[in-house]
Amino acid sequence: MHELSLTESIVKICSEEALKNNLKRIEEIRLKVGELSGIVPDCIQYYFNIISKDTVLKGAVIKVEKIPMEIQCKDCNNICTVNKINFCCPNCGSFNIKILKGNEFYIDSIKGE
Template sequence: MHEMGIAQQVVNIAVAAIPAHLEDPRVEQLNLRIGKLSGVVPQSLLFYLEILSKDTPLEGAKMHIEEVPAATRCNACLHEWPSEEAVFDCPKCESGDLNVISGREFDVVSIDMAD
């Protein structure tokens, strides 16, 4: 259930990002970016976010999740390709010298405040 810990971090980050001068702040939308390889299950994260945002300025906020597809690059031939799961060799040159170049993101991108 590691999404619960992650959801708590998201709530902490988002609450900390609220401008301090606002009285009775309300977050309208929370924007997250989650890589396909991050190991975070969006549905599960949303479930915990809803529970943990109760009695915070995030309560009732829309959660917008942008899922980032995974991509891998071969360091030998510089071929890049989308990869949904872990790969161990390049489909072009069979080199094992690979870098995951995207898909591991997990970011709180921004919060939109209600007027």
């Protein structure tokens, strides 16, 4: 359910940017979402359609780019992309890892007129 509060923040930020840049309408919002963030993009779009109903954001499309999990092994120093089910280094099998990417969530760009 945290997608609702995240979506409210997206609407607030994009509305402020539209005002600052004299945009009459926002057409597209691009988000970067890390694989480990736990965010469900379909929920964001669902809440967005409801919340943005009477704003310059009405009808805007949200495009989501998933950011895969990237780790660095603390034992062999290998850096690689892995799936979120396998938290071990594919090079040496160590579970002594540092997560470098995959927790991100941010607005990458806004397109409007």
